[in-house]
Amino acid sequence: MRSDGKCPFWLKFVAFGGIFFLHFPIIVIAAYAFNTEESAFSFPLQGFTLKWFAAAFARQDILDAITLSLKVASITTAAAIVLGTMAAAALYRRSFFGKETITLIFILPIALPGIITGIALLSAFRMAGWDLNFWTIVAGHTTFCVVVVYNNVIARFRRTSQNLIEASMDLGADGMQTFFHIILPNIATALLAGGVLAFALSFDEIIVTTFTAGPERTLPIWLLNQLTRPRDVPITNVVALVVMMATLIPILCAYYMTRGKESIEGSGK
Amino acid sequence: MTTPVKSHIALRRNISSFLYRRSTVYLLLLLLPPLLWFGIVYLGSLLALLVQSGYTFDDFSMTVLPVFTWKNYQNLLLAANFDIVLRTFAMATAVSLFCACLGFPIAYYMVRYAGGWQRGFFYIAVLLPMWASYIVKVYSWTVILAKGGIAYWFINQAGLGHALESLLALPFIGGNTLSTSHLGRLLVFSYVWLPFMILPIQSSIERINPNLLTASADLGARPGQTFRTILLPLAMPGVVAGSIFTFCLTFGDYIIPTLVGPSGFFIGTMVYTQQGAIGNMPMAAAFTVVPIVVIGLYLTFAKRMGAFDAL
Known part of the structure; x- marks a missing residue:
């Protein structure tokens, strides 16, 4: 509904000001990671240096945290892709009693605040007598990452023509062949986009993780520990920039992968 | 073979x-x-x-006994605990209002005036900060709001140092410094959830027939009148849909209240302290039931406002 009327100046100002406001903290993090000063957040910045990057990547605790976060995010993403795709494949076409409820259950972990998911999982693990470890972190992350894959894939399934699948089966392909030659190529970018988002979500997750992590420290938890008792400020700044990039780059990729996918092969009947 | x-x-x-x-x-x-x-x-x-949440916590031995009791829920109504609920509720409401006031013009501009390159630019410019690392965004604000940091530098350069002092001296919104004031906390909360408000409003404005706004103007309505009687009522489902996020996310958050703003518990921080430092899981569980109930009620209200169609 674009209008040809002239935009009032204040509206333009608020709109661009709002966008600037949204990006300002991201710019600040990027700038402070290169700041020469050692202990404070004073402004203007003192000078440009790369030495904190070297210092940060020489720290074993930071490398351990990065490795752990990468591991958790990878396994979570794999599990979320499998479970999310299965759910999407089951729910996109048929409607049956209880379907709405099932959809709601998938969405619930991301709709309810993380603290509820976190403490619920923790209380269940305690009641079951399980120790908190790597796998309890993965279990927590998978629970709220499934919905991201599910949303992406189900949207693509709805736009994929059912005729293609039936044609493939009519021409004698079995289920596996149809899956690998017809379904998978059609949903590939949606899968990738969902997977990338799930990865970013898991890599950055903190609230659920504080409850489900044992002695292990993921990168966001490492960061939170730094913040509650400030020390090594420059190194913290570098880690913050790394975490920021690890979430921003996947988002941009996912955006470009799912953009302009309104017309899919075979959708025009 | x-x-x-x-x-x-x-x-x-x-x-x-x-x-x-x-x-x-x-x-x-x-x-x-x-x-x-x-x-x-x-x-x-x-x-x-x-x-x-129905288990008994033994205060003397600091252990949890699997014996049913209503005591945890009764404790929620103690003045000290009920204050926490009210404080969280007030902040969640304030954040939602602030986000709506700031998000609406941005969403309106995106739909009505952003064409060509601006269209993609605005969309991605709202999406990126929404997905960018939550903990890093909050950390960045603690850097910005710190004493001697960026915010203070700009305010002093603009000669508004005294104005800020008197603003922070006000009850309810004030505090010692920007980063330990209610105002600072409101700002950070609003920042973090603002994109969640912009996107639903944008999609609901997109569905309004622009002829309605033109007709309203043709019939002699001033811009303010058109906004009040045409635009706002039609975009309301989007505003309510956005407020689901801003309200519910604020209600359950515990990182921002820990890092920014004055002392004083929020529901989230209380849950964390109860289960962690004190080890009173039953009381923590009872506290989590509060956001579940409030959010459940809020979702029912939102559904009645037609907000789910705007998601």
Whole structure:
């Protein structure tokens, strides 16, 4: 509904000001990671240096945290892709009693605040007598990452023509062949986009993780520990920039992968 | 040599045909793993939480006894605990209002005036900060608002140092410094959830027929009148949909209240302290039931406002 009327100046100002406001903290993090000063957040910045990057990547605790976060995010993403795709494949076409409820259950972990998911999982693990470890972190992350894959894939399934699948089966392909030659190529970018988002979500997750992590420290938890008792400020700044990039780059990729996918092969009947 | 291969293929085809004809079996097979995961891991956990909220916490031995009691819920109504609920509620409401006031013009501009390159630019410019690392964004604000930091530098350069002092001296919104004031906390909360407000409003404005606004102007309405009587009522489902996020996310957050703003518990921080430092899981569980109930009520209200169609 674009209008040809002239935009009032204040509206333009608020709109661009709002966008600037949204990006300002991201710019600040990027700038402070290169700041020469050692202990404070004073402004203007003192000078440009790369030495904190070297210092940060020489720290074993930071490398351990990065490795752990990468591991958790990878396994979570794999599990979320499998479970999310299965759910999407089951729910996109048929409607049956209880379907709405099932959809709601998938969405619930991301709709309810993380603290509820976190403490619920923790209380269940305690009641079951399980120790908190790597796998309890993965279990927590998978629970709220499934919905991201599910949303992406189900949207693509709805736009994929059912005729293609039936044609493939009519021409004698079995289920596996149809899956690998017809379904998978059609949903590939949606899968990738969902997977990338799930990865970013898991890599950055903190609230659920504080409850489900044992002695292990993921990168966001490492960061939170730094913040509650400030020390090594420059190194913290570098880690913050790394975490920021690890979430921003996947988002941009996912955006470009799912953009302009309104017309899919075979959708025009 | 070829026989086992052939029978293998035949078997696969038989399975395919069977699943295609008995599509309910196929559906069940697909749905079973995700349902098991969510049924056991997630719903099971929520149930465990609910059960624990009825357990007894022994103050002397600091242990949890599996004996049912209503005491945890009664404790919620103690003045000190009820204050926490009210404080969280007030902040969640303030954040939602602030986000709506700031998000609406941005969303309106995106729909009505952003064409060409601006369209993609605005969309991605709202999406990026929304997905960018939550903890880093909050950290960045502690850097910005710190004494001697960026915010203070700009305010002093603009000669508004005294104005800020007197603003922070006000009750309810003030505090010692920007980063330990209610104002600072409101700012950070609003910043973090603002994109969640912009996007639903944008999609609901997009569905309004622009002729309605033109007709209103043709019939002599001033811009303010058109906004009040045409635009706002029609975009209301989007505003309510956005407020679901801003309200619910604020209600359950515990990182921002820990890092920014004055001391004084929020529901989130209380839950964390109860289960962590004190080890009183039943009381923590009872506290989590509050956001579940409030959010449930809020979602019912939002559904009645038609907000779910705007998502």
